[in-house]
Amino acid sequence: MMRARCLSFLALLGAGALPAAAGDAPAEAIEPRVEFRFKLGDDPRWSARDWDDSDWPVIGTTDGRPRPRLEVLPARAGVFWMRYRVERSTLPGYHPGVASYLWPRDEPGAPINSIFLPGTLSYELYWDGRLIGRAGVVGNSRETEIPGPLDNTMLIPEELLGPGPHVVAMRASNYHYNFPADRVWVNLTMGNYTSRLKYEARRPIIPMVGASCSLLVAVICASLFWFVDRRQELVICGLLGFMTALFFTLIAWRWLHQDPYPWLYYRYGAMLGTMAVMGYLMVWLLARQFAIPHRAMWLLGAVVVVVVVWLAGPSFQQTRIVWLARAMLAYALLPLAWAAWQRRAGVWPALAGVLIGLGSVQQAEDMRTILAPTFFLFFGALVVLLLGTLGWQIQADRRQAREAKLTAARMEIELLKKNLQPHFLLNTLTAVSEVIEQDPKGAVNFIDDLSDEFRSLAQMSGERLVPLQRELELCRTHLKVIARRTGRRLDLQAIGAEESALVPPALFLTLIENGLVYQQADDGAAFRLTARTAADGMNFSFLSPGRLRPLAGRPPGGTGLRYVKARLEESFPGRWTLTQGEVAQGWETIIRWQSGPRGATA
Amino acid sequence: MKVALIEDEPLVARRLERFCREVLGAGLEKLHAATSFDQASAWLAENPVDVVLLDLNLDGQDGMELLKRSVASSFHTIIVSANTDRALEAFEFGVLDFVPKPFTRDRLAQAFARVRGPVARSGSATRNLAVRKAGRIELVAVDQVLFVQGAGNYSELVLADGRRELHDKTLEKLEALLPEGFERTHKSYLVRRDAIKALHASEGSHYELELKNGTCLPVGRTRYKELRERLTGE
Numbered sequence: 001m002m003r004a005r006c007l008s009f010l011a012l013l014g015a016g017a018l019p020a021a022a023g024d025a026p027a028e029a030i031e032p033r034v035e036f037r038f039k040l041g042d043d044p045r046w047s048a049r050d051w052d053d054s055d056w057p058v059i060g061t062t063d064g065r066p067r068p069r070l071e072v073l074p075a076r077a078g079v080f081w082m083r084y085r086v087e088r089s090t091l092p093g094y095h096p097g098v099a100s101y102l103w104p105r106d107e108p109g110a111p112i113n114s115i116f117l118p119g120t121l122s123y124e125l126y127w128d129g130r131l132i133g134r135a136g137v138v139g140n141s142r143e144t145e146i147p148g149p150l151d152n153t154m155l156i157p158e159e160l161l162g163p164g165p166h167v168v169a170m171r172a173s174n175y176h177y178n179f180p181a182d183r184v185w186v187n188l189t190m191g192n193y194t195s196r197l198k199y200e201a202r203r204p205i206i207p208m209v210g211a212s213c214s215l216l217v218a219v220i221c222a223s224l225f226w227f228v229d230r231r232q233e234l235v236i237c238g239l240l241g242f243m244t245a246l247f248f249t250l251i252a253w254r255w256l257h258q259d260p261y262p263w264l265y266y267r268y269g270a271m272l273g274t275m276a277v278m279g280y281l282m283v284w285l286l287a288r289q290f291a292i293p294h295r296a297m298w299l300l301g302a303v304v305v306v307v308v309v310w311l312a313g314p315s316f317q318q319t320r321i322v323w324l325a326r327a328m329l330a331y332a333l334l335p336l337a338w339a340a341w342q343r344r345a346g347v348w349p350a351l352a353g354v355l356i357g358l359g360s361v362q363q364a365e366d367m368r369t370i371l372a373p374t375f376f377l378f379f380g381a382l383v384v385l386l387l388g389t390l391g392w393q394i395q396a397d398r399r400q401a402r403e404a405k406l407t408a409a410r411m412e413i414e415l416l417k418k419n420l421q422p423h424f425l426l427n428t429l430t431a432v433s434e435v436i437e438q439d440p441k442g443a444v445n446f447i448d449d450l451s452d453e454f455r456s457l458a459q460m461s462g463e464r465l466v467p468l469q470r471e472l473e474l475c476r477t478h479l480k481v482i483a484r485r486t487g488r489r490l491d492l493q494a495i496g497a498e499e500s501a502l503v504p505p506a507l508f509l510t511l512i513e514n515g516l517v518y519q520q521a522d523d524g525a526a527f528r529l530t531a532r533t534a535a536d537g538m539n540f541s542f543l544s545p546g547r548l549r550p551l552a553g554r555p556p557g558g559t560g561l562r563y564v565k566a567r568l569e570e571s572f573p574g575r576w577t578l579t580q581g582e583v584a585q586g587w588e589t590i591i592r593w594q595s596g597p598r599g600a601t602a
Numbered sequence: 603m604k605v606a607l608i609e610d611e612p613l614v615a616r617r618l619e620r621f622c623r624e625v626l627g628a629g630l631e632k633l634h635a636a637t638s639f640d641q642a643s644a645w646l647a648e649n650p651v652d653v654v655l656l657d658l659n660l661d662g663q664d665g666m667e668l669l670k671r672s673v674a675s676s677f678h679t680i681i682v683s684a685n686t687d688r689a690l691e692a693f694e695f696g697v698l699d700f701v702p703k704p705f706t707r708d709r710l711a712q713a714f715a716r717v718r719g720p721v722a723r724s725g726s727a728t729r730n731l732a733v734r735k736a737g738r739i740e741l742v743a744v745d746q747v748l749f750v751q752g753a754g755n756y757s758e759l760v761l762a763d764g765r766r767e768l769h770d771k772t773l774e775k776l777e778a779l780l781p782e783g784f785e786r787t788h789k790s791y792l793v794r795r796d797a798i799k800a801l802h803a804s805e806g807s808h809y810e811l812e813l814k815n816g817t818c819l820p821v822g823r824t825r826y827k828e829l830r831e832r833l834t835g836e
Contacts, residue, residue, distance in 0.1 A: 423659050426684030430704035431613035438616075487612045 034084055036060040042079040042140065042171065047126040049167045053083050075184050079140050079173045086190075087164035113161060114193035115154045115168070119186035120179075120261040122148040123172035127160050136260070142175040147260040153200065155193050176262040204252035211248035217241030217387050229394050233288050237383075237390055240281040244383050247274045272321050276306045279328025282354075285386060286332055289393065290339035290347055298335055305331050329358040345396060346389040353385030400573070407570050408464065414563050415461040415506055431485045446484050453477045460505035464571055468531070469499035475509050475527075482516060491526035498533055504567035508542060511589055514560045515544025519587055522546065537575070537594035545586040568593065603717065604632040604651040608642045609682070610660050614703070618655055618682065618710070625711040629718075639668050651677050653698070653717050658683040669695050670739045674732035676755065676770040678778070680713045694729040695741075696779045716778070728779050731759065733767045742767055748813060750776055750784070750792040762797075762815075787811060787829055788822040801830055 037056035045051060059082070115125065115132075122136030122145050132155070135148025160166070168188075177184055221238030225231070250271045253259070259267070283302040287295045309327045313320040332354050339347040428450060435443040456474040460466050472494055479490040492512070512527055525545035532539040568576040568591065576593040603626055609615040615635050622633055634649065636642035638660055646654075654677050656668060669692060672679040678698040681689070682705060689700040699713040730741040742759055751758045752773035759767040769776065777784070777792055787793045793811065800812045801821065809821035811829075821829060 422686070423684045426703040427611055427614060427659075430617065430684070431611060433704045434613045434617040434620075485611055485613060 034061060034086060036082060036084045038080060038082050040078055040080045042081070046081045046083070047124075047129050047131070047169045047171065049128040051083075051167075051169075056083065075177045075179075075182050076142075076175050079138055079171065081169060081171050083167060083169045085165045085167055087166070110192040110195060111161070112190050112192060113156050113158070114191060114196055115156065116152070116189045116191060116196055117154065117170075117186060118151045119172075120150065120177050120184050120264060121172045121174040121186065122146060122176075122261075123170050125154050126167075126169040126171070127156050128166050129169075130157075130160060132156055132160075138171055138173045139175065140173065145173050145175045147176045147262050149258040150254065150261045150264055151200065151258075153193065153196050174261075176260075178262050178265045200255060204255040207248040207252035211245040211252065214241045214245035214248060214383055217383050218245060221387065221390075224391075224394065229398070231394070233285060233390055233393075236281055236285040236288065237387055240278060240285060240386070241383050243274055243278045243281060247271060247278065250274065268318060268321070271318075272310070272324065275321050275324045275328075276310070279306060279324060279331075282328060282382075282386070283332050283335065285390075286335050286339070286350060289350070289386075289390060290335065290342075290344040292335045292338060302328070302331060326358065329354055333358070346392050349385050349392075350389045353382040357382045404570060404573070407566060411563075411567055411570060412461050414566075415457060428481065428485060435484075442484075446481075449477060449480045449484065453481055457506065463505055465502035466505045467499060468494075468497055468501045468503050471503050471505065471508055472497065472499070472529075474506065475512055478509055478512060479527075489524045491524075493526050493528045495528065495530045497529060497531040501531065501533065501538060503538075504564075504571050507564055507567055507591075508540075510560045510564050511542050511544065514558065515546075515587065518549055519544045519546035520549050521586070525586075534592075537572075537592065540589075540591045542589045542591070543583070543586050544589070548582065548587065564591075603629050603653065603714070604649070605630065605653055605655065606634045606636065606642055606646060606649075606651045606677075607655040607682075608636050608639055608660065609655070609657045610637045611657075614657070614682075621705075621707045621710045622655075622714075624707055625714055639671065643671075646675070646677075653678040653680055653714075655680050655682050655701075657681075658685055658688060658692070666691075669697070670732045670741070673697060674734050674739045674770060676772070676775070678717055678771075678775055680717075682710075696728045696731055698778060728781060731769060731776070731779075733759070733769050735767070740767075744780065747780075747784075748794055748797050748815070748817075749819060750780070752790040760817075785829060785832065787825055788820050791819050793819060795833070798833065801826075801833060 035058045037053045038059040039046070039053070039056045046053070115127075117123075117125065117135075119135075122134075122138050124134045124138055125132055133152065135152045137144075137146035137148075139145030174184055218238045218241035221234045221241060225234040225238065250267055253267060280299070280302050284295075284299055286292070287298045292298060305327050306324065309320065309324045313323045333351075336347060336351045336354060340351055432443060432446055432450070435446050453474065456470065456477060460470070460474070472492065475492050479492060482488070483490045508529060515521075515527060522545075527545065528541075528543040530541040530543075565578060568578065572593040572595075575595075576591065578589065578591050580587065580589045582588075605622055605626070607615060607618050607622070609618060615637070619633060619635055623630060632649065632651070634642070634645055634651070636645065639656070642654070654672055654675075656672050656679055658669060658681055660668065669679070669681070673696045679696075681692050681697050681700045682703065683700070684703040686700075686702045689702070692700050698716050701709055701713050729744055731744060731747070732739050733742055742761065746761045746763070748760050748762050750769075750773060751760060753768070755770075755772060757769045757771060757773050757776050759769055761767065771779075773790065773792060777786055780792060783795050784792045785795050785798075793813070797813050797815075798811050799814045802810050802812060802818075803826070804810070807823055809823065809826045810818050811821050812818050
């Protein structure tokens with residue numbers, strides 16, 4: 001704990017927008033009672049120690065409360081004075097909140113020799129009638145007032161620190177106060193000058209660490225996008241990291257640069273805007289990362305949340321930032337819950353990150369301390385978790401891509417094997433041998449058909465998808481070859497087939513081969529392919545005519561069916577279904593696939 | 603010779619039939635063509651044959667099941683198949699020959715020669731003998747067989763553990779299938795050579811051999827000398 005003793009005075013001059021110095025709240029009631037008196041007007045004599053201010057209105061007292069209730073006073077109303085009396089022996093204890101866990105305490109016995117005064121006003125500060133410091137230039141109009149810096153630590157000269165009581169007087173004006181509220185507040189605390197300076201100097205460290213980490217996330221995302229994987233999620237995550245870094249920087253900015261007090265309004269505005277963009281990017285990232293359907297609707301919802309909070313949120317701007325964070329985190333839970341329900345890979349770390357963020361916002365009871373730098377580190381944790389999830393997904397996708405390459409190579413070999421499939425090839429050659437000897441002319445036609453089939457298969461072997469027209473030609477050529485071999489009349493009917501539609505090669509050829517093996521069809525029966533183009537993909541129904549052969553049955557995972565499924569997975573990963581069953585006319589295979597994005601369910 | 607062929611492709615069946623007629627000529631007593639094993643079985647039940655030409659890839663049927671059913675029968679089985687990768691397995695089950703597709707007349711003639719030859723051993727590949735038992739087919743490891751005793755149109759396999767199993771094939775047909783390690787010691791016996799302990803000659807040209815398990819089996823008078831030479835290596 002920083003052992004500085006202070007008198008905390010919240011001269012709440014409105015529902016204004018001055019952030020509290022985090023953790024500057026007194027720990028106990030102030031005894032004896034200290035009264036804060038206020039007077040509109042200007043008279044240099046009012047700084048005097050013995051000036052009679054008993055007729056000045058009391059705008060607040062310590063009165064047993066750490067934060068005295070204060071009278072309402074107008075902003076931008078002119079020059080005003082405030083006076084109070086203080087004794088060193090009555091100074092309250094002091095604790096610096098969360099920072100006490102991070103920063104060393106004061107040395108015991110360090111002198112109380114400074115007043116810390118953050119405020120959106122220009123002022124002169126008097127100690128027992130002597131000017132000890134000023135912030136800007138107090139003026140009686142907007143033109144004559146020069147805004148002072150937001151945070152000031154005034155050193156009380158050693159010779160003035162005798163036994164009390166002492167009188168503190170402040171002459172102030174706030175014509176450049178640019179928040180819409182008509183009241184402002186200031187926070188007066190006393191403590192050791194050196195400790196206070198150290199404390200103030202250390203305060204930007206945490207948000208700058210947060211900014212650095214977030215920026216690092218952005219750089220990592222950019223590198224991954226540039227060198228590894230050109231996926232939009234990395235761009236969004238990088239932007240989110242960048243915006244988080246900007247948010248941390250805006251927090252740290254207060255201690256990095258002695259802003260004139262009117263800048264505070266714009267800084268809070270920038271923070272609010274940054275938070276809105278962060279929330280939107282977070283929802284966008286989650287929606288893409290976990291392939292949430294109706295993405296546009298979710299994003300529109302995020303915009304609505306931002307607008308509603310912006311318009312209907314609390315008038316305190318710093319509180320509105322927190323409300324926005326709450327609203328966006330809570331909103332992000334909806335698509336995440338859906339993704340968790342759908343068992344999307346990597347959803348749990350993301351969900352944990354959002355819950356941690358939401359939990360930490362809910363824990364922030366004191367709105368004045370909500371912008372403490374440590375609190376927003378949770379946003380950094382959230383961004384890091386999201387990046388981690390993204391990285392995991394990239395790794396999984398790359399593994400899948402490698403497997404897909406292997407599968408593609410295997411599929412090519414499988415297709416080529418269909419050319420060389422011993423049972424088909426050697427039986428066909430045996431039949432050809434017989435035809436050559438018995439019917440040389442017919443043998444030439446037989447060989448022509450066989451050549452056509454082999455040529456088609458060879459051409460298709462290296463392709464992942466072929467036009468349906470080519471597939472149908474291949475099937476019909478195969479049926480011609482089989483018909484020559486077996487003497488059976490075989491045909492293929494294609495209904496509603498859009499011949500330019502792309503299908504995996506030899507998909508229906510394999511179903512025909514299976515049909516010939518497992519179905520006992522009457523002579524002249526026809527295979528039937530019914531195709532239907534759906535809004536998001538294709539639907540096929542393939543009928544192998546005839547009865548199931550009694551001894552064989554349909555094996556659930558025959559070689560042909562494995563080939564078909566592997567081809568579908570290769571071309572439409574995770575977005576296809578295949579169902580089979582016996583129907584009145586034969587055996588029906590229904591295949592559906594979606595042409596949608598990766599990860600959507602079939 | 604009586605032949606049945608089981609082939610579901612008409613052109614191939616036609617070719618087999620043509621070659622059978624050309625190779626066997628007048629020796630072909632009967633030829634029956636069927637497109638499935640079940641179809642053929644019904645006919646075979648009424649019409650015993652010497653050899654069946656069998657395609658292992660009949661439409662939709664389990665080739666191994668067909669093979670087991672075929673080799674358990676009384677006739678010899680010659681496989682005519684495109685699946686040469688199953689040839690070794692087929693021989694282990696006791697087929698007489700495996701003719702790969704596409705085939706020539708000469709190759710088929712070679713297969714028939716094994717059927718017609720006096721004791722045409724198909725080699726030492728046979729590892730199992732399929733026996734019918736209670737309506738199903740069981741495999742008996744050749745290594746377990748001590749000796750085979752002829753019983754008319756059947757044979758009786760006597761196993762090392764004392765069990766006896768009936769086989770539908772004649773002793774002659776089994777002799778053609780079993781490895782070289784089996785000796786025809788008698789018109790009614792085929793004996794595993796390494797199971798023989800001693801060869802005894804009694805008065806009156808009565809010969810017998812003693813197995814290591816103590817069983818004594820008769821030895822044919824005409825086979826004694828040759829057997830003794832083989833056992834003693836002289």
